[in-house]
Amino acid sequence: MKVEARVADIYRILFGAAPNTKSVMLELWRDQHIEYLTHGLRHLGPAFHVLDANRPWLCYWMVHPLALLDEVLDDDLEDDIVDFLARCQDKDGGYGGGPGQLPHLATTYAAVNTLVTIGSERALSSINRDYLYKFMLRMKDESGAFRMHDGGEIDVRASYTAISVASLVNILDVELAKGVGDYIARCQTYEGGIAGEPHAEAHGGYTFCGLAALILLNEAEKLDLPCLIDWVAFRQGVECGFQGRTNKLVDGCYSFWQGAAIALTQKLVMIIDEQLKLSYSCKKPSGEDACGTSSSGCTSEKSSSAVDYAKFGFDFIQRSNQIGPLFHNIALQQYILLCAQVLEGGLRDKPGKNRDHYHSCYCLSGLSVSQYSAMTDSDSCPLPQHVLGPYSNLLEPIHPLYNVVLDKYHTAYEFFSQE
Ligand SMILES: CC(C)=CCC/C(C)=C/CC/C(C)=C/COP(=O)(O)OP(=O)(O)O
Numbered sequence: 347m348k349v350e351a352r353v354a355d356i357y358r359i360l361f362g363a364a365p366n367t368k369s370v371m372l373e374l375w376r377d378q379h380i381e382y383l384t385h386g387l388r389h390l391g392p393a394f395h396v397l398d399a400n401r402p403w404l405c406y407w408m409v410h411p412l413a414l415l416d417e418v419l420d421d422d423l424e425d426d427i428v429d430f431l432a433r434c435q436d437k438d439g440g441y442g443g444g445p446g447q448l449p450h451l452a453t454t455y456a457a458v459n460t461l462v463t464i465g466s467e468r469a470l471s472s473i474n475r476d477y478l479y480k481f482m483l484r485m486k487d488e489s490g491a492f493r494m495h496d497g498g499e500i501d502v503r504a505s506y507t508a509i510s511v512a513s514l515v516n517i518l519d520v521e522l523a524k525g526v527g528d529y530i531a532r533c534q535t536y537e538g539g540i541a542g543e544p545h546a547e548a549h550g551g552y553t554f555c556g557l558a559a560l561i562l563l564n565e566a567e568k569l570d571l572p573c574l575i576d577w578v579a580f581r582q583g584v585e586c587g588f589q590g591r592t593n594k595l596v597d598g599c600y601s602f603w604q605g606a607a608i609a610l611t612q613k614l615v616m617i618i619d620e621q622l623k624l625s626y627s628c629k630k631p632s633g634e635d636a637c638g639t640s641s642s643g644c645t646s647e648k649s650s651s652a653v654d655y656a657k658f659g660f661d662f663i664q665r666s667n668q669i670g671p672l673f674h675n676i677a678l679q680q681y682i683l684l685c686a687q688v689l690e691g692g693l694r695d696k697p698g699k700n701r702d703h704y705h706s707c708y709c710l711s712g713l714s715v716s717q718y719s720a721m722t723d724s725d726s727c728p729l730p731q732h733v734l735g736p737y738s739n740l741l742e743p744i745h746p747l748y749n750v751v752l753d754k755y756h757t758a759y760e761f762f763s764q765e
C-alpha cells in the first residue's frame with residue numbers, strides 16, 4: 347500500500363475523519379514547537395515544582411530540540427542558561443538538580459549536553475573538567491560500575507551518563523573505563539535487550555544506554571549483538587512507533603531510545619564491514635570514534651577509541667551482511683508526525699496524553715535519527731524518499747552516541763581536544 351494511503355487510513359482511525367490536506371497531516375509543526383520550547387525556557391508555572399531536582403534536564407529537553415529545529419537562541423538567554431548551570435555545578439565537581447543540590451550523574455549529563463549544545467566558549471569553558479573527573483572517580487564502585495550519586499544506586503544509566511560525559515569532554519581514561527563494560531554485559535537479558543541492572547527486565551532506555559556506553563568504550567563485542575538486534579527490531583509495533591519493552595504500549599520517546607539503538611547497530615555493522623575490507627590492505631583501523639562520522643583510515647598505531655573489528659567474529663559479520671534496514675524509518679516518522687505532535691506545539695507519548703518537554707526532546711531526536719537512518723555517507727543530505735512529508739521537515743542530524751546535534755559535537759570535540 348502506498349505510504350499516503352496508509353497515512354490517511356491511520357489518520358481516519360485516530361481522528362475519525364479524513365485529513366484536510368496531505369501537507370497539513372504530514373507537516374512538522376516547527377513554529378508551534380519552537381514557541382512551546384522557547385516559552386518554557388523563559389517561564390514554567392507552579393506545576394513544575396515537582397521537577398525542582400531536574401532543572402538541568404529541563405534545560406536539555408528544551409535547548410536540544412530547539413537546536414534540532416535549527417533555532418538560534420538569544421545571546422542573553424544563552425548566557426542566563428550558562429550562568430544557571432554554573433550555579434548547579436558542585437564545588438567538588440559534577441552538577442546537581444539545582445543550585446546547592448547534591449551532584450548527580452544524570453543531571454551532570456543533562457548540564458554538559460546543554461552546554462555543548464549552546465557551544466559558545468563561555469559555555470564550554472564553564473565546565474570544571476578536573477573536578478568533574480574527581481567526581482566521576484568518586485562515583486565509581488569497586489566492581490567498576492558507576493553509582494548515580496554519593497551513596498546512590500548503581501545502574502546502566504549511571505555507566506552511560508558517566509562514560510558519555512567523560513568522552514565528550516575528553517577526560518575518559520583507563521581508570522574511569524575499568525570494569526564498566528563487564529557490568530553492562532551482565533545486564534543483557536535472555537531477550538537480547540539490556541536491563542537497568544543485572545537480572546532485571548530488558549528496556550529500550552537501558553538498551554540505548556548500555557550499547558552507546560560499550561561503543562564509546564570500544565567493548566561492544568561484549569554483547570550478544572545478533573540477539574540485541576533481534577530484540578530491538580521487534581519492538582517496532584503495528585502502530586509504527588516503538589515500545590520500550592515486550593508487551594507494553596508504544597510511546598513517542600522510544601523513537602529515540604530504540605531508534606538510536608538501531609541506528610548505532612546499523613553503523614557498527616557498516617563500519618565492521620568496511621574495516622574488514624580495509625584490513626586486507628592494512629592491519630589496524632583508526633577513527634574519531636566507533637560511530638562518529640569522521641572517515642576512518644589505516645594507521646600503524648591503534649587509536650584508543652577505534653574499534654577492533656576482528657573481535658566481532660565471522661558469524662556476526664556474515665549475518666550482518668545479509669540483513670537489510672533494521673527498522674521502518676518512514677513508519678516511525680509517521681507515528682511521530684501523526685500521533686505524537688500536539689497542534690499547539692510540543693510532542694507527546696501518544697494520542698490522549700499531554701505534551702511535555704521530555705517527549706518533545708526525544709520524539710524530535712527520534713525523528714532526526716529516522717530521517718538520517720538510511721544514509722551511508724555522512725557528508726550528504728537524506729534523499730527525499732527518506733523524509734516523510736515536505737522536505738522542510740528535515741531536522742539537524744545528531745551524534746547518536748551522545749544525542750547532541752552533530753555540528754555542536756564537532757565544535758566541542760575541537761574545543762576539548764585542545765584542553
Ligand atoms: C540517559 C538516561 C538518564 C536514560 C534513561 C533511559 C530510560 C528512558 C530508561 C527507562 C526507565 C524505565 C524502566 C521506564 C519504564 O517506564 P514505564 O513503565 O512508565 O514505561 P513503559 O511501559 O514504556 O516501560
Ligand SMILES: [Zn+2]
Nearest residue numbers: 597598599695
Ligand atoms: Zn515516554
